[in-house]
Amino acid sequence: MIEFKNVSKTYQNGTKALNNVNINIDKGEFVFIVGASGAGKSTFLKLIMHEETPTNGKIFINGTNVTNMHHRKVPYLRRTMGIVFQDFRLIDKMTVFDNVAFAMRVIGASPSAVKRRVPYILGLVGLKDKANSRPSQLSGGEQQRVSLARALVNNPLMIIADEPTGNIDPEMSYEIIDLLSEINKYGTTIIVVTHEQNLVKQFNRRVIEIGNGQVIKDSVPMPDLDNEADSSEGQI
Amino acid sequence: MSISGFGYLIKEGLKNVWNNRMMSIASIGILVSCLLLTGAAALMSVNVQQTVKAVGESNVFTVYLKQNVTELQAVQVGENLKNIDNISSCKFLSRDEAIKQYKKDLPEEIYQELIGQGNPLPNAFKISMADLSKYSDTVTKIKKVSGVDQISNKSDLAATLTKLNNLVSTAGIWIIIILGLISLFIISNTIRMTMYSRRFEISIMKSVGATNLFVRIPFIVEGMVIGLISGLISTLGLMFVYNILMSSISNLIHYDAIPFSQMSTGVLVAFIISGIAIGALGGIISVGKYLKKEGNEILGW
Ligand SMILES: Nc1ncnc2c1ncn2[C@@H]1O[C@H](COP(=O)(O)OP(=O)(O)OP(=O)(O)O)[C@@H](O)[C@H]1O
Ligand SMILES: [Mg+2]
Numbered sequence: 001m002i003e004f005k006n007v008s009k010t011y012q013n014g015t016k017a018l019n020n021v022n023i024n025i026d027k028g029e030f031v032f033i034v035g036a037s038g039a040g041k042s043t044f045l046k047l048i049m050h051e052e053t054p055t056n057g058k059i060f061i062n063g064t065n066v067t068n069m070h071h072r073k074v075p076y077l078r079r080t081m082g083i084v085f086q087d088f089r090l091i092d093k094m095t096v097f098d099n100v101a102f103a104m105r106v107i108g109a110s111p112s113a114v115k116r117r118v119p120y121i122l123g124l125v126g127l128k129d130k131a132n133s134r135p136s137q138l139s140g141g142e143q144q145r146v147s148l149a150r151a152l153v154n155n156p157l158m159i160i161a162d163e164p165t166g167n168i169d170p171e172m173s174y175e176i177i178d179l180l181s182e183i184n185k186y187g188t189t190i191i192v193v194t195h196e197q198n199l200v201k202q203f204n205r206r207v208i209e210i211g212n213g214q215v216i217k218d219s220v221p222m223p224d225l226d227n228e229a230d231s232s233e234g235q236i
Numbered sequence: 237m238s239i240s241g242f243g244y245l246i247k248e249g250l251k252n253v254w255n256n257r258m259m260s261i262a263s264i265g266i267l268v269s270c271l272l273l274t275g276a277a278a279l280m281s282v283n284v285q286q287t288v289k290a291v292g293e294s295n296v297f298t299v300y301l302k303q304n305v306t307e308l309q310a311v312q313v314g315e316n317l318k319n320i321d322n323i324s325s326c327k328f329l330s331r332d333e334a335i336k337q338y339k340k341d342l343p344e345e346i347y348q349e350l351i352g353q354g355n356p357l358p359n360a361f362k363i364s365m366a367d368l369s370k371y372s373d374t375v376t377k378i379k380k381v382s383g384v385d386q387i388s389n390k391s392d393l394a395a396t397l398t399k400l401n402n403l404v405s406t407a408g409i410w411i412i413i414i415l416g417l418i419s420l421f422i423i424s425n426t427i428r429m430t431m432y433s434r435r436f437e438i439s440i441m442k443s444v445g446a447t448n449l450f451v452r453i454p455f456i457v458e459g460m461v462i463g464l465i466s467g468l469i470s471t472l473g474l475m476f477v478y479n480i481l482m483s484s485i486s487n488l489i490h491y492d493a494i495p496f497s498q499m500s501t502g503v504l505v506a507f508i509i510s511g512i513a514i515g516a517l518g519g520i521i522s523v524g525k526y527l528k529k530e531g532n533e534i535l536g537w
Contacts, residue, residue, distance in 0.1 A: 049443070051531040071448075078445035089440055102437075105244050106446040154444065 001027040001158065001189055002048060007057035008213075009043050017043040019213035020057070025191065027157070030184045032200050033193045035210035041193045044210065045162050048191070049081060050074050062157060079107060082151025084161035088143045090135035096122070096146050097131040103150045117153060124236065125149045125179060141172030148179065152236060158189035165194060173199055186236045245450065249457025252430045256458075259426040264466045266422045267514065270415035271470035271507050272477065277408030279478055279503075283494055284401040295368060298329070298388040299361045305383045310359050313383040317361060320381075322374040324366040331357045343488065358385060416514065423462060423518030427455050431526060438526075439534040448527045456519035463515025467508035474503060 002025040009018040017040045025031055033041050046052040047059060050066060058067045062080055069077065090099050100121060101114045109117075122128050125145040135143050144164055151159055159180065165173035177192070177199060184190045194200060200207055209217035253260045299317065301310055307330060317326050334357045339347050350356065365374055378387055431438065441451050475496050482493035496503075526534070 046531065049531075075442075075445040075447045078443065081445075083443045089436070089443075091437060091440070102440065103444040106441045106444060106450055108450065150444070 001025055001029075001062060002191075003058075003060040004044075004047070005058045005060070007047065007054045007059060009040075009047060009052060010055045016213055018047070018054075018210075021210075021213070021215055023208065023215060023218075025189065027189055028184070028187050030181065030190045030203075030205045031192070032203075032205055032207045033191065033210060034195070034197070034200060034207060035216075037195075039210045040213045041210055042162055045160055045191070045193060048160060049083060050077055075107075079154055080157045082148075082154070082156040082159045084144070084147050084151050084159060084164045086163040086166040088135070088140075088147045088167070090143055090146055090150075092134055092136050095132050095134060096127060096138070099135065099146055100149045100153050103153050107154060109154075118149075121149045121153045121236075124152070124183075139172070140168035141175060144168055144172075144176055145179065148176070152183065152188075155236060156188065158191065159183065161190075161192045163193055163195065165196060165199060170196075170198070174202065177203060183236065188236065245453040246457055248454035249461060252427075252434075252454055252458040253461045256426065256430045256433070259429055260458075260462055263419075263423045263426045263462050263518075264469065266415075267419045267463065267466035267511060268470045268473060270412075270419045271466060271511060272473050273415060274408065274412045274510075275470060275474040275503060275507065276477060276481075277404055277411060278506075279474070279494075279499065281401055281404050281408065282499065284397055284404065286494060288397045288401065295364045297363050297365070299363055299378055300385045300388070301359045301361075301383050302385045303358050305359060307359060309383060310361075313381060314361060316381045317363060317378065317384075320374065320377050322365050322367055322370050322377075323363050325362075325364045327362045329360045329362050331355050331359050334360060419514055420518050420521070423459055423515055424522040426462070427458055427519050428522040430458060431455060431522060435526075435534050439531065442530065442534065451527060452519075452523045455523045456516050459515035459517070459519030460512045461515070462518075463511035463513070464508060465511075466515075467504070467511030470507045470511070471500070471504045474507075475500065 002023070004021050004023040007018055007021045008016070010016050021040075021044070023044075033044060035041050043052065047054055048061065050069060054067060058065060060066065061077065066077060091102065094102065097118055100118050104114050104117065119128065119131065122131055125148055127142060127145055127149065130138060130142065130146075135146060138146065144167075148159075148164075151161075161180070164180075165176055168176070173196065180190050180192065181203065204221045206221055207217070207219050208215060301313060305313065310328060314326055314328055317323060332355070335351065335355045338350065338357075342350070363378075365371065375387055378384055438451055478496050482496075485491055486493060
């Protein structure tokens with residue numbers, strides 16, 4: 001599903017963010033990306049989202065080579081991914097409902113599809129009764145769940161989250177990762193960048209550690225604890 | 237793109253105009269001034285052109301006799317004129333009749349000024365030619381008839397009017413170019429401000445996979461709405477200005493201006509089309525540059 005082949009990224013100012021990285025992530029996997037600050041984790045995600053292009057190497061996503069993808073095709077690539085940010089990126093002059101609906105409307109969804117889909121997704125993240133609230137009236141954990149709902153609403157193949165728990169307290173953080181695990185059960189690939197070692201330890205998942213622009217560790221989960229994944233695959 | 241998607245984009249464009257209304261009003265003001273000046277120049281030109289055409293087509297010339305030729309002597313001059321082969325009609329116009337005509341056409345003060353020490357006009361003949369292509373040949377023959385002073389040269393008037401028309405057109409083109417550029421500048425800045433205030437939404441749109449077209453359309457709609465409103469206001473404004481101007485000109489000299497109602501549809505269509513075109517162009521110009529930005533670049537521009 002995501003394949004990096006000898007990928008290097010050097011920014012224009014000369015910073016070498018990634019250095020000859022090879023990573024393979026399969027459909028339905030749940031992967032934590034960890035590593036020190038400045039290691040290149042966000043750069044890895046930006047290359048997946050095609051916000052940046054690699055200086056060297058090749059990137060395949062959903063079986064297509066996206067390394068030098070034409071800019072007109074990029075939006076359609078992004079529709080296969082749901083993106084979650086550390087700072088939520090919610091629009092405060094819109095209600096929770098409209099924040100989620102926004103993601104559907106701007107890719108041309110019909111009003112009836114919006115009406116059907118948004119309440120369902122808000123139910124899935126446990127925010128059905130907050131549909132008419134403003135983001136600023138919610139707790140950090142709730143806001144991140146709105147942002148997760150927005151990422152999910154267009155039925156992506158993968159969720160890409162850059163430090164989704166960076167701005168919320170540990171208890172809420174656990175709930176967010178737990179929610180992502182639930183979503184993963186439906187077959188959605190999940191990639192989570194995080195600093196929090198404790199959080200990672202609580203979940204038995206594949207962990208890729210990046211250090212200094214390179215993969216320095218790639219640990220697969222213990223097989224006996226992972227029997228739930230992919231068991232009820234289907235669309236959310 | 238689905239119809240509903242399109243409806244959403246139009247709504248967003250309208251919201252942009254409203255949310256950014258101070259700048260929208262400024263843009264409309266500039267665009268209206270631009271359209272008004274352009275329209276005024278164009279209507280003036282149309283009027284002059286019509287007059288030129290009327291003058292050119294009329295086949296009536298005035299042959300002025302020398303001041304000392306009396307009405308009695310004029311009869312003989314008339315006979316001689318009729319003998320010139322290209323002259324198809326020849327009608328006597330006495331100086332008294334001529335001055336009466338002026339009294340009717342001119343404001344009283346100017347008339348009084350004119351007749352100051354008695355009627356300055358000579359006796360004259362109104363003639364028509366059978367074949368206008370022999371115009372200059374015939375004029376030479378007329379000038380040879382004794383007692384004839386000069387012949388009104390309608391083509392001189394036509395030439396003067398044409399010159400005026402060209403002046404109006406040249407000035408008009410410069411007015412259009414300069415004001416068009418100013419309008420474009422103001423509108424694209426207005427839209428850029430809207431974009432700036434919505435950069436957060438734009439970054440989200442791009443991250444969820446909105447196409448550039450989708451990001452762009454509300455801003456182009458914003459420009460088009462500004463253009464449409466300006467076109468409508470300008471049409472009303474031009475009607476008002478034109479009617480005032482033409483009625484005051486008609487008071488001054490006897491002149492039948494083309495009534496505005498005869499041109500209103502053309503003006504409306506032209507104003508709306510050019511307003512919308514300038515607005516859309518303003519939208520396209522301002523958006524293009526920013527669409528290339530990605531992610532945090534958008535937030536930090
Ligand atoms: N747009 C950019 N231009 C230049 N250098 C950049 C840019 N973005 C990131 N970098 C540099 O690339 C390196 C990797 O950055 P990246 O953001 O990928 O790190 P990270 O692992 O996400 O760090 P953190 O945990 O602090 O978020 C850093 O040295 C950073 O300063
Ligand atoms: Mg980072």
